[in-house]
Structures are given as C-alpha cells and as structure tokens.
Amino acid sequence: MELVKTLTNANDAYRAGTPVMSDAEYDALVEELRATDPDHPFLHQVEPEPESLFQGSKVRHLTPMLSTDKAYAISELAAFFKRVLDVATSIGIGKVLFRATPKLDGLSGRYDGQGHLSTRGNGLEGQDISNALQKGLCLDNPDLTADGEIVIDQPFFEENLQGRIFNGRALTHPRNFMVGFIGADDLGEHHRLAVEAKAARFVPYVALGDVQAEADIMLDDIEGISRRLRDNCQYLTDGIVIEAMDPRIREAMGATNHHHRWQIAFKTKGETAETMVRSITWQVGRTGRVTPVLEIEPVELSGATIRRVTAHTAAIVQAKGIGVGAVIKIIRSGEVIPKVETVLQPADVVEVPTQCPCCNIALEVDGEYLLCPGGIECMSQSLGILEHFCQMLEIDGAGPSIISNLVHGGVETFSQVFDLTTNDLENMGISSGVAKNLSVAIQARKNQHIDDWRVLAAFGIRHLGRGDAKKLLAKTRIGGLNFVTEEFLSAIDGFGPITSPSIAADIQRLLPEINAVVSHLTIRHSMDAAPSTSSLPLKGKRIVFTGTFATADRKVLEKQAETLGAQVQSGVNAKTDFLIMGDKPGSKKVSAAQALPVTVLDEARYVNLIRQ
Ligand SMILES: NC(=O)c1ccc[n+]([C@@H]2O[C@H](COP(=O)([O-])OP(=O)(O)OC[C@H]3O[C@@H](n4cnc5c(N)ncnc54)[C@H](O)[C@@H]3O)[C@@H](O)[C@H]2O)c1
Ligand SMILES: [Zn+2]
Numbered sequence: 001m002e003l004v005k006t007l008t009n010a011n012d013a014y015r016a017g018t019p020v021m022s023d024a025e026y027d028a029l030v031e032e033l034r035a036t037d038p039d040h041p042f043l044h045q046v047e048p049e050p051e052s053l054f055q056g057s058k059v060r061h062l063t064p065m066l067s068t069d070k071a072y073a074i075s076e077l078a079a080f081f082k083r084v085l086d087v088a089t090s091i092g093i094g095k096v097l098f099r100a101t102p103k104l105d106g107l108s109g110r111y112d113g114q115g116h117l118s119t120r121g122n123g124l125e126g127q128d129i130s131n132a133l134q135k136g137l138c139l140d141n142p143d144l145t146a147d148g149e150i151v152i153d154q155p156f157f158e159e160n161l162q163g164r165i166f167n168g169r170a171l172t173h174p175r176n177f178m179v180g181f182i183g184a185d186d187l188g189e190h191h192r193l194a195v196e197a198k199a200a201r202f203v204p205y206v207a208l209g210d211v212q213a214e215a216d217i218m219l220d221d222i223e224g225i226s227r228r229l230r231d232n233c234q235y236l237t238d239g240i241v242i243e244a245m246d247p248r249i250r251e252a253m254g255a256t257n258h259h260h261r262w263q264i265a266f267k268t269k270g271e272t273a274e275t276m277v278r279s280i281t282w283q284v285g286r287t288g289r290v291t292p293v294l295e296i297e298p299v300e301l302s303g304a305t306i307r308r309v310t311a312h313t314a315a316i317v318q319a320k321g322i323g324v325g326a327v328i329k330i331i332r333s334g335e336v337i338p339k340v341e342t343v344l345q346p347a348d349v350v351e352v353p354t355q356c357p358c359c360n361i362a363l364e365v366d367g368e369y370l371l372c373p374g375g376i377e378c379m380s381q382s383l384g385i386l387e388h389f390c391q392m393l394e395i396d397g398a399g400p401s402i403i404s405n406l407v408h409g410g411v412e413t414f415s416q417v418f419d420l421t422t423n424d425l426e427n428m429g430i431s432s433g434v435a436k437n438l439s440v441a442i443q444a445r446k447n448q449h450i451d452d453w454r455v456l457a458a459f460g461i462r463h464l465g466r467g468d469a470k471k472l473l474a475k476t477r478i479g480g481l482n483f484v485t486e487e488f489l490s491a492i493d494g495f496g497p498i499t500s501p502s503i504a505a506d507i508q509r510l511l512p513e514i515n516a517v518v519s520h521l522t523i524r525h526s527m528d529a530a531p532s533t534s535s536l537p538l539k540g541k542r543i544v545f546t547g548t549f550a551t552a553d554r555k556v557l558e559k560q561a562e563t564l565g566a567q568v569q570s571g572v573n574a575k576t577d578f579l580i581m582g583d584k585p586g587s588k589k590v591s592a593a594q595a596l597p598v599t600v601l602d603e604a605r606y607v608n609l610i611r612q
Contacts, residue, residue, distance in 0.1 A: 007033065027267075047067065054182055057128050058128070069258070069261070098213060100211045101209070109126075109148060137182075150200075150203075151178060165368065193499070196499055271302045272329050277322060278296060290356065291314075293310055295307065309328075358372065383400070383403055409429070415516035456514070538566035541567070544570070546579065547586070578601055578606075581601065
C-alpha cells in the first residue's frame with residue numbers, strides 16, 4: 001500500500017535524524033491511514049528505528065518501551081479520561097489523580113542506573129548507546145533507573161547552533177542534532193560545543209515538572225496547563241503527556257503493542273491557511289541576527305487574524321523563493337507564533353539585504369543567518385544590549401522604554417550611563433520624576449558594592465554568562481582581564497577549547513569599555529570574598545619562570561601567576577618556592593634552584609597545579 005510505504009520511509013528518515021516531511025504532515029498521513037484502514041499493523045506497533053541506526057549492540061528490554069496514544073481534540077481527551085475513570089470505578093477506586101508533563105521532542109531512551117543507556121528501538125529491543133555518556137551526554141540522576149528523553153537545552157540550541165552550518169549541513173532541529181550526536185563516532189565541533197555547555201542531556205520523565213489534578217480540573221484548563229508546562233520546560237516539546245498515577249489502575253488497564261492504555265499524549269494539530277506575501281521586513285535582534293518577517297495578506301487562523309509570520313532565516317528565504325507575491329501556506333500550532341509551513345508558489349524576485357536595515361553597516365553571513373556586526377553601535381541591538389546591561393547591574397527603573405530614550409538620546413557606550421545627570425535624562429524626553437529616580441539609582445549603583453561577575457556578565461559576551469563569569473573571576477581580578485588569553489581560559493575548569501578563543505577575543509575587544517565601567521563602580525571581588533586555596537592556588541608562593549612555554553607567552557604566565565596569588569621573581573634566591581621550567585631554561589637559574597630547597601616544575605606539572 002502506497003501510504004504505508006510513504007510512512008515507513010518517512011519514519012526511517014525521521015529516526016535517522018534526516019526527516020523528509022514535517023511532523024504535522026506525517027501525523028496527518030497517519031490519521032489518513034487510521035481512517036481508511038484502522039487495523040493496519042503499522043498503526044499497532046511502536047514505529048521502529050531502522051536496524052543498526054547506531055553502532056551499539058542490541059539490548060533486549062525487560063519491559064517493553066512503548067509509544068503513546070494521541071489525542072488532538074478535547075473530545076478525544078475526554079474519552080480517555082472516561083475510559084480511565086470507568087476502570088477505576090470497576091476496581092473500587094473513587095478519586096483518580098492524573099499527572100501531566102511536557103512531552104519532550106527528543107529521542108527516547110532507557111537508563112539502567114548503572115551506566116547503561118539504550119534506545120527504544122522497536123519497543124522490545126533497542127540499541128546500546130552507553131558510549132553517549134562517555135561522549136558527554138549529561139545524566140542528572142546517575143543512580144536512577146528510568147525511561148527518559150535525550151534532548152538538548154533549547155535556549156542553548158537556539159542561541160548557539162540553530163541555523164549554523166557544520167560539515168555542509170545547516171542545523172535546524174534539536175532532535176535531529178541529538179540523533180547526530182548519539183550516532184557520531186567522533187564528536188564534531190558543534191557536538192563539543194553542546195558538551196562544553198552541559199546542554200546535551202538524558203532527562204528522566206519522572207524528573208519533569210508536572211501538574212497533578214483530577215480529570216475534570218484538567219479538562220477545564222487544559223490549554224492553560226499545556227501552556228504552563230511548555231513555558232516552564234527548557235526543552236523542545238510537542239504536546240503534553242497525561243497519565244493515571246495509581247499503579248492499580250495502570251495494572252488493570254494494561255497496554256496494547258503500541259501504547260499504555262493509562263497514558264495519552266495531547267497534541268494540538270497545527271491549523272493552516274494559504275496567503276500571499278506583501279512585503280518582507282528584516283528585523284535585527286539583540287545578538288545582531290537579521291531575520292525576515294513576512295507581511296502577509298491578513299488571514300484567519302485558530303480564531304486570530306494573522307498579518308505577519310516569520311520565515312526564520314535568510315537562507316530559507318533564498319532556498320524557498322520567498323518574496324513579494326509568493327503564495328505560502330502558514331501554520332499555527334497551539335499558541336506558538338505562526339510560521340511558514342510551505343511555499344506553494346515562489347516569488348519572481350527574491351531579495352536578501354546586504355546592509356543592516358538599522359545601521360547600514362555591511363552584513364556578514366553566519367551559517368543560515370545574516371549578522372549585523374555593529375554591536376552596541378547598531379540601534380536595534382543596543383536596546384537589548386543596554387537593557388541586559390542595566391538588568392545585570394540591577395539599576396532600578398531602567399526598563400525598555402527608558403532604555404529606548406537613552407539610546408535615542410545618544411547613549412552609545414556602556415560607561416556613558418554613569419555620567420548621565422538628571423538634566424541629561426530630562427533632555428532625552430524622560431519625565432522629571434522618573435529622571436530623578438533613575439539618576440538616584442545610578443548614583444546608588446556607583447556607591448553600593450556589586451559582585452564583579454555581575455559586571456562582567458553584563459556585557460553580554462557570547463558564551464560568557466553568569467556561571468562562567470564567576471569561574472573566570474575566581475581566577476583573576478576584573479582589573480586583570482587584559483592578560484586573559486585563550487590559554488588562560490582553557491586552563492580553567494568549565495572553559496573548553498571551542499568557546500575560549502571567542503571569549504578571550506571579545507574580552508580584549510571590550511576591554512576599554514569594561515575598564516571604563518569598572519572605574520565607576522564599587523566592585524566586590526570574588527577573589528577577596530573567597531580566598532580559599534582553590535581559587536588562589538599560588539597564594540603566598542614565590543615563583544620564577546625560565547625558558548619558553550607552550551601554553552602561553554612567559555609574560556602572560558607571569559601575570560597569570562600573580563593573579564593566582566604568587567609573587568613572581570626575576571631570579572632564584574633562598575625565598576623562592578617554585579622554579580617553572582619551560583623549553584631551553586636558563587642554566588644559571590636551574591643550577592641555583594638545585595642548590596637550594598626550591599621545587600622545580602615542568603610546564604605540564606605547573607598547569608596541573610594551578611588548575612586545582
Ligand atoms: N516527520 C516525520 O517524518 C516523522 C516520521 C515518524 C514519526 N514522526 C513523529 O513521531 C511521532 C511518533 O513517534 P514516537 O512514537 O517516537 O513518538 P510520539 O510523538 O508518539 O511520542 C511517544 C514517545 O514520547 C516520549 N515522551 C516524551 N515525553 C514524555 C513524557 N513526558 N512522558 C512520557 N513519555 C514521553 C516517550 O518516549 C514515548 O515513547 C509522530 O507523531 C510524529 O510526530 C515524524
Ligand atoms: Zn546594524
């Protein structure tokens with residue numbers, strides 16, 4: 001049968017991380033099969049992974065790993081609740097609690113609590129993928145035996161991976177990325193980025209945030225529950241899962257070959273509509289990404305009039321021929337923002353900007369995206385950048401509309417914020433009361449202590465969030481950032497070889513601004529707050545360096561040693577604690593050290609010492 005063949009092929013491609021159609025299209029075909037041939041075996045099996053999709057050996061599951069039954073309409077959900085409640089009544093249970101969790105859109109897996117992870121496979125037999133744990137897949141509960149989903153942190157994916165091109169292919173979907181991760185013999189750069197950020201994870205379903213309630217309460221507020229679960233979940237979802245909690249009910253209801261009868265997935269079917277593109281607006285976001293928003297002939301969709309949809313990236317606009325006059329099909333699922341599903345008729349002319357629509361600077365191509373390199377000097381970016389800055393510095397009252405006044409009033413650098421007087425603020429169109437309060441808040445910010453990591457994280461440097469800023473400033477004072485090199489960073493636990501170069505380069509580029517801001521503030525230094533031996537491994541030690549070094553220039557190492565608490569000497573004497581020996585060491589220093597009780601360390605041992 002043609003339909004089943006299409007479904008089988010689509011399923012194989014999907015499991016391999018290279019889908020040939022959207023989930024909505026696939027689900028529609030499944031429903032078509034259900035309508036025409038409800039007993040077809042395809043509908044009554046766990047849709048299998050292709051044989052030997054991954055390298056691992058086969059694992060027989062002790063209990064089957066099943067899929068879920070699906071409900072798209074409230075009436076279908078109500079029928080599920082009724083089935084469960086009828087069974088409950090028949091076994092003498094009155095009050096029945098249900099648990100709703102976000103339905104993670106990743107790769108299902110089973111973890112045995114002892115280091116072994118396997119895929120769902122065909123439900124009865126999966127594949128051993130334990131090596132994913134060695135590759136850096138994070139496991140929150142290593143002792144827990146659990147079924148769960150292999151996923152990637154969604155904000156991380158969007159920020160760092162989505163739309164980028166690796167090995168000639170653009171990354172589009174988190175799920176496909178994780179299939180690639182599990183299947184990779186050697187991790188690619190994009191995989192390692194995820195590992196460094198601890199963003200690739202196995203998440204047990206039992207550990208998910210949930211809502212527990214009785215059937216009628218769930219039914220009454222199912223949209224709200226769905227929204228809350230989705231909003232509080234940091235992974236991509238494709239619906240929610242609802243299940244009866246009582247083990248006696250579970251036992252009484254049992255399972256089919258495909259799903260547990262006591263569990264159901266509630267998905268909202270995407271509603272679609274056809275329309276035409278009137279024009280394209282290119283929007284510049286906080287990170288400088290320039291994305292196409294299509295102004296369309298207004299259409300009704302799920303009870304709302306839609307006038308604009310996103311086309312995501314410049315590459316999509318070009319590949320699909322989106323331009324004025326193109327006929328498109330748009331989709332809106334749940335409360336998600338509508339997007340382009342397919343292009344029915346491409347436009348005659350397809351144009352992509354070469355200059356930033358905001359600041360006119362030449363755009364750069366970053367994978368599938370266009371990027372404005374203007375930073376804080378580009379007004380569209382400066383709004384978001386300055387808002388983040390003021391938030392991190394906890395300057396009260398600097399909300400979006402005030403920030404807009406500042407930017408339009410000529411604030412172009414971070415440090416300018418601290419020179420603003422009430423008068424200046426009023427001249428920017430801020431009402432006098434608000435201006436006065438803000439000026440008081442700025443003064444207070446200068447005089448009250450602020451943690452150094454907050455200040456550093458305020459600059460919005462890519463890959464340098466709060467956590468990493470804390471780690472960095474446990475190793476150096478904020479005033480000593482001038483010698484933070486790639487080597488310095490990668491010696492700190494938590495900084496990897498991929499992100500360190502760009503963090504170091506951005507710190508150096510922003511250094512004058514960082515120093516200018518710091519000069520206005522009363523900084524609380526992390527190194528002073530926690531003068532533990534771990535953050536100052538060289539505290540009180542006298543050190544001499546000799547020779548040339550592989551990790552960094554000797555001058556850099558000397559500066560680094562000072563920030564780690566050492567006193568760097570130019571020659572060896574009776575007070576010297578360590579002589580650090582690089583390549584071609586000075587013979588005088590070496591013999592002097594040997595004659596005295598000085599510990600001589602080679603570069604590798606020294607790096608080890610300061611890493612602790
Ligand atoms: N685009 C395509 O070509 C294509 C092809 C095949 C399948 N698909 C998609 O896959 C679906 C069917 O495949 P499936 O059975 O693997 O997935 P599913 O969408 O039917 O979901 C069932 C799975 O969800 C997992 N799950 C996620 N969150 C959960 C939670 N909170 N609690 C319990 N379980 C949870 C479980 O592992 C379970 O096996 C289709 O509906 C379709 O959307 C798409
Ligand atoms: Zn710009």
